[in-house]
Amino acid sequence: MKRKLFFIFFTCIFLVSCDIPYDSGETFKKSHVSPLRVGLVKSSDTSQITFEKQLMNQFIQQKKLKVQYKEGTESRLMHLLESDSLDVVMGRFTKKTIWKKKAGLTAPYDKKHVWLIKKGENRLLFEIENYFHTIKP
Amino acid sequence: MRKYKEFELPPDLVPTMKKVRKLEIITIAYLLSVVVVMYLVMGSSQAMKTAWLEDALSLLPAIAFLIASRFYEKSANSKFPYGYHRVFSIAFLAGSVALFGMGMYLAVDSSISLIKMEHPTIGSIYIFGHQIWMGWLMIAALIYSGAPAVWLGYKKMPLAKKLHNKILFTDAATQKADYMTSFAAVIGVVGLGFGLWWADSAAALFISFSVIKDGFNNLKNSVSDLMDRYPMDLKSKKPNDILTDVNQIVENWDWVQDYHMRFREEGQVFIGEILIIPTEETGIIEHIIKGRQEILASHWKIHEVTITVGTYWENEEFQ
Numbered sequence: 179m180k181r182k183l184f185f186i187f188f189t190c191i192f193l194v195s196c197d198i199p200y201d202s203g204e205t206f207k208k209s210h211v212s213p214l215r216v217g218l219v220k221s222s223d224t225s226q227i228t229f230e231k232q233l234m235n236q237f238i239q240q241k242k243l244k245v246q247y248k249e250g251t252e253s254r255l256m257h258l259l260e261s262d263s264l265d266v267v268m269g270r271f272t273k274k275t276i277w278k279k280k281a282g283l284t285a286p287y288d289k290k291h292v293w294l295i296k297k298g299e300n301r302l303l304f305e306i307e308n309y310f311h312t313i314k315p
Numbered sequence: 316m317r318k319y320k321e322f323e324l325p326p327d328l329v330p331t332m333k334k335v336r337k338l339e340i341i342t343i344a345y346l347l348s349v350v351v352v353m354y355l356v357m358g359s360s361q362a363m364k365t366a367w368l369e370d371a372l373s374l375l376p377a378i379a380f381l382i383a384s385r386f387y388e389k390s391a392n393s394k395f396p397y398g399y400h401r402v403f404s405i406a407f408l409a410g411s412v413a414l415f416g417m418g419m420y421l422a423v424d425s426s427i428s429l430i431k432m433e434h435p436t437i438g439s440i441y442i443f444g445h446q447i448w449m450g451w452l453m454i455a456a457l458i459y460s461g462a463p464a465v466w467l468g469y470k471k472m473p474l475a476k477k478l479h480n481k482i483l484f485t486d487a488a489t490q491k492a493d494y495m496t497s498f499a500a501v502i503g504v505v506g507l508g509f510g511l512w513w514a515d516s517a518a519a520l521f522i523s524f525s526v527i528k529d530g531f532n533n534l535k536n537s538v539s540d541l542m543d544r545y546p547m548d549l550k551s552k553k554p555n556d557i558l559t560d561v562n563q564i565v566e567n568w569d570w571v572q573d574y575h576m577r578f579r580e581e582g583q584v585f586i587g588e589i590l591i592i593p594t595e596e597t598g599i600i601e602h603i604i605k606g607r608q609e610i611l612a613s614h615w616k617i618h619e620v621t622i623t624v625g626t627y628w629e630n631e632e633f634q
Binding site: 198199200201202203204281282283284285295296297298299300301303304307308311 | 446510
């Protein structure tokens with residue numbers, strides 16, 4: 179009986195495995211209709227902002243999503259990310275960022291820098307990491 | 316004063332003990348590999364963290380058994396006149412305290428993450444050009460941590476019963492039930508995959524309750540043993556059959572008018588006393604010598620028995 183249950187459980191998982199992981203807040207799915215809310219940390223280094231924005235635009239294009247940017251200070255944007263008013267924050271963050279307990283971290287896009295995403299949005303993270311892999315040199 | 320006799324397992328059980336030691340070494344090597352694999356894929360999943368700590372803790376009974384099995388046979392000496400049998404009880408107590416304490420910590424930790432509504436974020440990894448969600452690797456690691464453990468548990472259980480060894484029995488019983496922990500953690504990770512953030516912490520909480528339950532039962536048993544509780548059967552929790560047989564032997568002695576018997580468990584052997592009210596006053600010493608030999612020969616677990624003669628008045632005091 180137990181064996182049968184295990185078998186049924188794992189078969190079900192296998193059948194739906196293609197769509198796993200899902201977002202806990204359906205951010206990626208919703209971004210096809212309403213824009214993905216992206217925070218950009220204000221910086222004196224405008225070239226970096228432009229570079230990360232370019233990356234995001236390419237990602238949006240590749241996945242056929244919509245996007246909406248918001249500029250602000252790091253702490254302000256992180257507050258918005260935590261309160262579910264933003265989906266992604268970009269700003270030359272590294273894996274060791276002080277915000278790592280408050281946000282999900284993507285894999286680095288250039289071996290060092292990462293984006294911060296709303297916690298629990300595992301599909302969005304999966305798709306971003308998929309995109310980062312395609313642009314790897 | 317006569318020293319306690321040297322303890323040796325009966326010849327037919329020596330290969331069993333060797334087999335058990337071998338199985339415990341395999342268990343330790345396997346569990347160490349599980350701990351490493353689980354740590355590598357753990358990520359921010361609470362259920363994985365809990366299952367990982369549980370696996371790390373399940374090393375304790377195996378280590379305790381191997382350490383204790385090196386000491387228990389040492390013969391009694393003037394410093395330790397009762398021998399080293401209780402080394403098993405001490406090892407058992409130490410393991411139980413660790414298990415219970417960690418269970419409590421995990422329950423609090425998982426509850427906090429549930430109350431704080433922590434949404435675990437799990438990324439992906441590229442293996443041979445294929446993107447794989449880390450949750451799948453976690454599930455693979457959990458299956459690796461569950462299936463062989465159950466097999467080891469099933470292998471050890473009959474040997475534990477044969478040796479009447481409590482640490483080994485607990486170790487085998489915990490490992491046999493280990494699939495439940497792994498399966499709960501798998502459900503937690505799959506739940507996360509479906510976007511159910513709470514599934515992870517809920518699974519972790521479930522696992523921590525199972526750790527607390529194991530820890531509490533072991534703690535209760537080990538403390539009872541150290542308190543010299545009357546030896547109980549490992550599984551049925553009824554007074555041990557071996558001592559029921561000893562009772563029967565004494566009942567059959569025609570030179571005994573009345574008696575009181577008490578035994579305690581020291582590691583894997585029983586040690587006790589019998590106070591006898593004889594029917595006759597002659598030949599008592601011969602009766603005692605013969606009777607003691609008969610009891611000691613009845614089962615290898617009866618390691619030492621002291622037979623004393625008393626009056627009715629003393630017997631009442633004794634009871």
